[in-house]
Amino acid sequence: MVDWFPSEEWLESYRRNLAEDDAYAAASEGWGVEFDGDFCFVLTHLPLEETTLGDLPDALTAELFDRIDALSADEFDRLRETATPAFDERFAAVDGTGESEGADEEENERVRFRRALSTVALADVPTVVWPALETHIRGDLESLLAQLEAYVVDGSTVYAHLSLEDGDCERAELVADPSARDPGFELEAPYETWTELVAGADVIESVMSNEMELDGDVTRVLHYGDAAAAMGDVAGETDARYLF
Amino acid sequence: MPQDTTQSGFQAERIDTSSKWYDLFQKGVELGTWNVEKLFDEVGFEEDREIWSSLEPGEQKQIRYLLSGFLDGEFAVGEDASHHLQRIAGAPCFDDNEEMEMYMTMFTLTEHKHTQFLDVYMHEVMGEQDVFADLNPKRGGARIPIVQATGLGEIFDRQGQLTARAAHSRDPVDIAKALTVYHMIVEGLLARGGFYSINKLSQNAPLPLLNHGFKFISTDEGRHMTHGVEALSELIAKERAGEPEFQGVSQAIVDVLYENVPAVADFGYMFTDAVDDPLEINFNDLLLRVGHLIDGQFNEALDLDMDHRTVVGRVADRHQECLEKDIDDAVRTYRDLYQRKRGVEAAADGGR
Ligand SMILES: [Fe+2]
Ligand SMILES: [Fe+2]
Numbered sequence: 219m220v221d222w223f224p225s226e227e228w229l230e231s232y233r234r235n236l237a238e239d240d241a242y243a244a245a246s247e248g249w250g251v252e253f254d255g256d257f258c259f260v261l262t263h264l265p266l267e268e269t270t271l272g273d274l275p276d277a278l279t280a281e282l283f284d285r286i287d288a289l290s291a292d293e294f295d296r297l298r299e300t301a302t303p304a305f306d307e308r309f310a311a312v313d314g315t316g317e318s319e320g321a322d323e324e325e326n327e328r329v330r331f332r333r334a335l336s337t338v339a340l341a342d343v344p345t346v347v348w349p350a351l352e353t354h355i356r357g358d359l360e361s362l363l364a365q366l367e368a369y370v371v372d373g374s375t376v377y378a379h380l381s382l383e384d385g386d387c388e389r390a391e392l393v394a395d396p397s398a399r400d401p402g403f404e405l406e407a408p409y410e411t412w413t414e415l416v417a418g419a420d421v422i423e424s425v426m427s428n429e430m431e432l433d434g435d436v437t438r439v440l441h442y443g444d445a446a447a448a449m450g451d452v453a454g455e456t457d458a459r460y461l462f
Numbered sequence: 463m464p465q466d467t468t469q470s471g472f473q474a475e476r477i478d479t480s481s482k483w484y485d486l487f488q489k490g491v492e493l494g495t496w497n498v499e500k501l502f503d504e505v506g507f508e509e510d511r512e513i514w515s516s517l518e519p520g521e522q523k524q525i526r527y528l529l530s531g532f533l534d535g536e537f538a539v540g541e542d543a544s545h546h547l548q549r550i551a552g553a554p555c556f557d558d559n560e561e562m563e564m565y566m567t568m569f570t571l572t573e574h575k576h577t578q579f580l581d582v583y584m585h586e587v588m589g590e591q592d593v594f595a596d597l598n599p600k601r602g603g604a605r606i607p608i609v610q611a612t613g614l615g616e617i618f619d620r621q622g623q624l625t626a627r628a629a630h631s632r633d634p635v636d637i638a639k640a641l642t643v644y645h646m647i648v649e650g651l652l653a654r655g656g657f658y659s660i661n662k663l664s665q666n667a668p669l670p671l672l673n674h675g676f677k678f679i680s681t682d683e684g685r686h687m688t689h690g691v692e693a694l695s696e697l698i699a700k701e702r703a704g705e706p707e708f709q710g711v712s713q714a715i716v717d718v719l720y721e722n723v724p725a726v727a728d729f730g731y732m733f734t735d736a737v738d739d740p741l742e743i744n745f746n747d748l749l750l751r752v753g754h755l756i757d758g759q760f761n762e763a764l765d766l767d768m769d770h771r772t773v774v775g776r777v778a779d780r781h782q783e784c785l786e787k788d789i790d791d792a793v794r795t796y797r798d799l800y801q802r803k804r805g806v807e808a809a810a811d812g813g814r
Contacts, residue, residue: 420770420771422770422771422774423770423771425750425753426750426753426754426756426757426770426773426774427754427757427761427770428754428757432750434746435746436746436747436749436750437734437745437746437749437778437781440749440774440777440778440781441778441781441782443771443774443775443778447771
């Protein structure tokens with residue numbers, strides 16, 4: 219799977235890179251040994267309401283649309299008939315004319331279907347999508363939509379927990395119930411700020427300029443300033459393709 | 463030719479009433495003339511005395527340290543304002559800015575009032591205490607031992623050196639250094655960090671008169687900061703316009719920041735877990751607050767490119783030094799030193 223950001227897969231790549239990074243290992247020796255050095259990354263303001271399936275990168279959605287195109291007329295009818303009312307509403311709202319002039323009615327239906335599907339906001343996917351459609355959602359898209367459903371808290375926030383101890387990062391995972399954990403440190407920012415960090419921005423700079431909020435023993439982070447910087451640098455070096 | 467109109471609509475012949483500094487001067491006249499003694503009369507010392515005596519020794523120690531830093535700091539900025547900043551405002555690089563010179567008189571006045579407020583308040587509320595006022599009379603007495611012991615005193619020494627040098631040379635780069643340590647670090651970071659701490663401690667020790675006075679002081683300091691940012695911006699603008707004698711201004715500002723920012727750790731030491739922080743001022747919060755101030759002042763207001771990692775590294779190193787130092791022991795050392803000095807001075811007097 220491509221390392222879509224944010225995703226479990228990206229987080230795992232990041233963890234691996236961090237654990238293998240010499241600069242991080244050297245700078246974070248002793249970190250978390252006599253105190254709780256675990257970090258929670260909090261990504262707020264994920265644009266799930268604003269982003270529709272059609273807005274996602276083509277690489278993610280092309281397969282789904284191709285499958286719908288490849289359905290036989292009967293198969294398409296069955297898919298169409300089992301749709302949720304929420305989808306029907308969207309279907310009724312989209313304009314089916316124009317694009318395939320001269321095509322038969324069935325083909326126009328399919329164009330409208332695709333358009334209606336494209337307008338579904340990610341936040342609405344769980345209520346709009348129905349089992350027959352789900353069978354056509356596969357691969358990365360399937361995995362990402364499942365992660366959205368499992369890990370998004372309060373509609374637009376994702377929590378990632380990193381176990382950091384003595385220069386190593388043994389585990390990194392998305393957390394469905396953040397209230398069940400109380401890590402030593404929390405780093406919170408809107409999704410967009412995280413993308414800047416992943417693109418190479420300096421984490422210390424982001425915290426000091428109030429773009430990211432650091433909670434925990436700040437003094438310790440200052441004393442391990444090089445480790446914090448290396449954590450940011452490794453994020454910048456971890457390949458990422460952005461979902462939004 | 464009449465100058466532009468102000469908000470109040472007045473114009474003048476010699477004074478540019480549209481100048482930012484005229485505006486600051488006018489605001490200073492309007493807001494900066496709060497009467498310290500009147501405030502004492504109106505609010506009174508009683509409640510503060512009562513609350514003060516109900517505090518635990520550790521809590522008293524924290525407040526005493528914070529106010530001692532302020533007292534020594536206000537005294538130092540008052541001195542350097544009247545001796546040096548007034549002369550700096552008249553330097554050729556500010557193009558005969560009459561309004562800035564006018565404003566500096568208000569500026570100096572408010573600094574002396576801040577000293578007045580703190581000195582009287584500490585004496586009246588916290589009781590008689592030996593601050594070694596008889597020593598080093600040129601600077602109003604020796605620095606309070608706790609201020610000297612943490613290392614905070616050094617920043618005031620540096621401010622004295624840099625403002626004196628700039629007043630003498632009137633060189634734009636020297637002036638940039640002087641104004642940076644004075645307005646950006648001592649006023650911008652330490653005093654503002656101090657206001658933040660006063661606010662926080664007042665949740666556990668609500669001293670009404672103290673809070674009242676500090677509300678006035680922090681409003682005054684807001685204008686001082688505006689002046690500092692405007693004056694430095696003017697120097698930076700001339701540097702960017704390519705004027706030869708202004709080259710090096712931006713670098714000097716950033717260098718002075720790096721050199722002096724460890725004072726934040728000296729100042730914050732009394733709010734760390736190492737001294738239990740009984741009033742819960744919380745050094746971590748203070749550090750973040752100061753970090754945001756640094757970013758706002760240097761990167762945003764002055765549009766410079768300072769490196770947060772360097773700043774953080776220096777503050778962290780100094781903090782480590784503070785942790786390794788026995789402050790109580792250092793305080794005793796300074797007390798003994800002052801006592802010995804007193805003995806020497808008394809002997810010298812007797813010999814005359
Ligand atoms: Fe002041
Ligand atoms: Fe001031």
